[in-house]
Amino acid sequence: MAGRAGVSVGTVSNVLNRPDTVSKATRAKVLDAIAELGFVRNESARQLRAGSSRTVGLVVLDIANPFFTDVARGVEDVVNAAGLALILCNSDDRPEKEAAHLAVLAEQRVQGVLITPTAELTPDLESLRARGVPVVLLDRRAPGPDQCAVAVDDVLGGRLAAEHLLERGHRRIAFVGGHSDLPQVQERHAGVLRALQETPGAELTVLSPDELTVAGGREAAARLVGIPAARRPTAAVCANDLIALGLLQGMVRYGVRVPDEFAIVGYDDIEFAAAAAVPLSSVRKPRQELGRRAAELLLAESREGHRHEQPVFEPELVVRESSTVRRDPAADGAGPR
Amino acid sequence: MAGRAGVSVGTVSNVLNRPDTVSKATRAKVLDAIAELGFVRNESARQLRAGSSRTVGLVVLDIANPFFTDVARGVEDVVNAAGLALILCNSDDRPEKEAAHLAVLAEQRVQGVLITPTAELTPDLESLRARGVPVVLLDRRAPGPDQCAVAVDDVLGGRLAAEHLLERGHRRIAFVGGHSDLPQVQERHAGVLRALQETPGAELTVLSPDELTVAGGREAAARLVGIPAARRPTAAVCANDLIALGLLQGMVRYGVRVPDEFAIVGYDDIEFAAAAAVPLSSVRKPRQELGRRAAELLLAESREGHRHEQPVFEPELVVRESSTVRRDPAADGAGPR
DNA sequence: CACACCGCATGAATCGTTTCATGAAAGGTG
DNA sequence: CACCTTTCATGAAACGATTCATGCGGTGTG
Numbered sequence: 131m132a133g134r135a136g137v138s139v140g141t142v143s144n145v146l147n148r149p150d151t152v153s154k155a156t157r158a159k160v161l162d163a164i165a166e167l168g169f170v171r172n173e174s175a176r177q178l179r180a181g182s183s184r185t186v187g188l189v190v191l192d193i194a195n196p197f198f199t200d201v202a203r204g205v206e207d208v209v210n211a212a213g214l215a216l217i218l219c220n221s222d223d224r225p226e227k228e229a230a231h232l233a234v235l236a237e238q239r240v241q242g243v244l245i246t247p248t249a250e251l252t253p254d255l256e257s258l259r260a261r262g263v264p265v266v267l268l269d270r271r272a273p274g275p276d277q278c279a280v281a282v283d284d285v286l287g288g289r290l291a292a293e294h295l296l297e298r299g300h301r302r303i304a305f306v307g308g309h310s311d312l313p314q315v316q317e318r319h320a321g322v323l324r325a326l327q328e329t330p331g332a333e334l335t336v337l338s339p340d341e342l343t344v345a346g347g348r349e350a351a352a353r354l355v356g357i358p359a360a361r362r363p364t365a366a367v368c369a370n371d372l373i374a375l376g377l378l379q380g381m382v383r384y385g386v387r388v389p390d391e392f393a394i395v396g397y398d399d400i401e402f403a404a405a406a407a408v409p410l411s412s413v414r415k416p417r418q419e420l421g422r423r424a425a426e427l428l429l430a431e432s433r434e435g436h437r438h439e440q441p442v443f444e445p446e447l448v449v450r451e452s453s454t455v456r457r458d459p460a461a462d463g464a465g466p467r
Numbered sequence: 468m469a470g471r472a473g474v475s476v477g478t479v480s481n482v483l484n485r486p487d488t489v490s491k492a493t494r495a496k497v498l499d500a501i502a503e504l505g506f507v508r509n510e511s512a513r514q515l516r517a518g519s520s521r522t523v524g525l526v527v528l529d530i531a532n533p534f535f536t537d538v539a540r541g542v543e544d545v546v547n548a549a550g551l552a553l554i555l556c557n558s559d560d561r562p563e564k565e566a567a568h569l570a571v572l573a574e575q576r577v578q579g580v581l582i583t584p585t586a587e588l589t590p591d592l593e594s595l596r597a598r599g600v601p602v603v604l605l606d607r608r609a610p611g612p613d614q615c616a617v618a619v620d621d622v623l624g625g626r627l628a629a630e631h632l633l634e635r636g637h638r639r640i641a642f643v644g645g646h647s648d649l650p651q652v653q654e655r656h657a658g659v660l661r662a663l664q665e666t667p668g669a670e671l672t673v674l675s676p677d678e679l680t681v682a683g684g685r686e687a688a689a690r691l692v693g694i695p696a697a698r699r700p701t702a703a704v705c706a707n708d709l710i711a712l713g714l715l716q717g718m719v720r721y722g723v724r725v726p727d728e729f730a731i732v733g734y735d736d737i738e739f740a741a742a743a744a745v746p747l748s749s750v751r752k753p754r755q756e757l758g759r760r761a762a763e764l765l766l767a768e769s770r771e772g773h774r775h776e777q778p779v780f781e782p783e784l785v786v787r788e789s790s791t792v793r794r795d796p797a798a799d800g801a802g803p804r
Numbered sequence: 805c806a807c808a809c810c811g812c813a814t815g816a817a818t819c820g821t822t823t824c825a826t827g828a829a830a831g832g833t834g
Numbered sequence: 835c836a837c838c839t840t841t842c843a844t845g846a847a848a849c850g851a852t853t854c855a856t857g858c859g860g861t862g863t864g
Contacts, residue, residue: 138844143822153842168594173574174511174520175820178849183511193539194738199531206557215571218555220543234552237510257505344742375742401531402739405681405712475814480852490812512851515819810861816854823848831840 135163185215187235189228189245193220195372196400197417204421205244212429221248229254242428244268264431268424272440279440280424284314287413287445288321291367291395294447296329300365304335306350306377307342307369315369318397322367335363342369347376355384365393371400374410393453409450416443472500522552524572526582530557532709533737534754541758542581549766558585566591579765581605586648601768605761609777616777617761621651624750624782625658628704628732631784633666637702641672643687643714644679644706652706655734659704672700679706684713692721702730708737711747730790746787753780
């Protein structure tokens with residue numbers, strides 16, 4: 131390669147990395163040779179010598195959940211704009227997959243890791259941090275002040291959803307997404323619980339489907355219709371929109387009219403929430419913004435005098451039909467988008 | 468590291484890569500030291516010397532489309548099982564993003580690339596292949612016999628959808644997803660067209676929303692309701708399920724009852740198709756299987772005596788309510804899943 | 805007892821870049 | 835014209851692993 135252009139390899143490197151230190155003529159000569167030979171820099175060699183990689187890892191809980199693809203898109207924007215590549219990994223909420231992905235990322239010497247961990251404390255994450263790899267928690271509060279984390283106030287989110295239903299007169303309310311280990315789910319649950327506790331006569335039923343997915347929501351629907359109508363909850367707050375969509379589908383299938391007989395509020399406000407034929411009320415999180423902010427914090431970590439930040443976004447209730455009365459069919463009631 | 472265990476670096480390498488050539492005692496000593504020091508192999512150095520990387524690239528058209536996340540999951544399964552890491556990239560159907568991703572993958576010296584390209588012939592792809600990087604086309608027919616491709620017979624898929632609607636008596640039928648450059652869309656269109664041409668009196672309306680997304684489907688709905696009812700199509704085949712969901716949502720919003728007044732058939736059969744409150748009929752593609760098969764072919768490329776394969780899967784029509792009459796509310800009509 | 809062989813650890817060469825001290829050539833100044 | 839500065843290209847030393855020829859001690863064989 132260098133030979134072809136009649137220059138030393140050092141000069142080629144300069145053309146690639148500090149083009150202003152090379153004379154115009156030489157630069158052109160080298161660029162020509164590069165084009166002619168289809169030369170592509172070997173990133174491994176670059177990284178080995180330079181010591182720093184140009185990739186960032188993102189580990190999400192469920193790549194099939196549109197919430198995470200939206201977050202990923204936000205991350206991608208920032209990361210790509212900074213000239214870095216993104217390695218997107220899916221832990222499927224399984225610690226062993228998470229650990230395997232983190233091991234690969236460590237071997238790749240990624241510049242940093244963005245992660246929504248499967249558990250509160252992951253030893254693999256800790257050892258990564260111990261090795262000096264910047265880690266930013268995504269959609270998760272930091273356990274301590276010594277790291278960056280981008281979170282959403284899910285207690286507030288749960289409360290917003292519950293208060294909305296209480297205001298509309300519901301007293302028997304279900305929380306679907308029960309005993310998950312995920313802090314996010316626990317917080318949402320806590321928010322709902324507190325709102326109900328402040329309201330005399332309100333009553334909480336907790337359902338714990340196996341998975342936080344559409345199938346889990348269907349499962350919950352089956353469970354709910356099994357309760358005698360007199361005692362059955364008249365509304366539900368779901369731990370996420372996938373569950374809410376499954377629940378909606380299940381209820382409709384069982385002949386329970388939504389929202390007339392049963393109101394549903396989801397969580398995350400994924401795009402499909404608005405697109406459901408009974409558009410889903412949902413607690414909106416700033417999905418892309420979450421990803422973008424986390425990526426920015428990660429990039430900032432390696433800069434001088436960085437101080438850890440732990441921004442907490444406020445969620446916002448988006449009311450659609452699934453928790454209100456049927457609208458006039460001719461009106462456009464998509465709600466804010 | 469080597470010093471800590473009292474052995475040479477060569478021995479450490481042997482422990483890591485050919486443990487059977489090392490005596491048990493030495494192996495234990497080295498492994499202890501590795502654990503103690505938290506040593507993590509530098510993948511760049513490994514790759515530089517060994518010449519081969521342990522990563523595979525996957526470039527999809529739209530990470531926000533659940534179809535692609537399902538495909539990605541299939542790819543991931545196979546790739547991870549082979550001990551490789553996956554770099555997931557999103558081209559957003561934009562050639563320049565695709566090119567940028569391919570450039571990064573080339574610099575990373577990935578072992579191969581799986582891609583659903585934005586266009587029929589991508590120069591970047593060709594140059595990648597010229598460099599000897601195995602490339603497998605995903606959800607796309609190969610332009611020639613000299614490469615692997617995993618495709619679905621989308622002409623058949625379009626035909627299945629159209630024939631289903633024709634059988635149910637529809638004669639004015641719309642195809643939504645018109646003038647996209649994507650071969651997949653063109654094939655689906657062609658299949659619909661042929662079925663209609665074989666049926667006297669059948670008439671095709673082609674709608675071309677800006678994007679193949681939920682928003683595009685809504686846009687199409689607005690266009691359709693603008694047509695006087697007497698001439699308006701009574702059914703639509705959509706280029707994918709996102710469009711179909713948007714169309715469904717739009718129609719319902721405009722007071723057009725689905726399926727009674729307007730039937731809809733989607734394409735891909737993503738999970739949300741079944742979860743819509745009016746469950747969506749759709750042309751199912753073997754999503755994960757597509758990804759799995761493509762990944763297997765990619766892995767096979769580097770083996771001796773590999774012969775290129777170009778399997779074509781047959782899609783299958785899944786009939787749900789959006790194209791049939793309302794079912795008994797108490798029945799479980801989810802259709803095959 | 806000599807020799808071949810086997811198992812195992814070693815150390816040096818190597819991969820393709822970046823980096824940096826070095827110096828040659830060109831340009832500017834008094 | 836001598837001297838100083840600036841501009842620009844060079845070549846060699848890293849980076850951290852893998853790989854392989856080498857050698858060493860111990861066994862088995864004739």
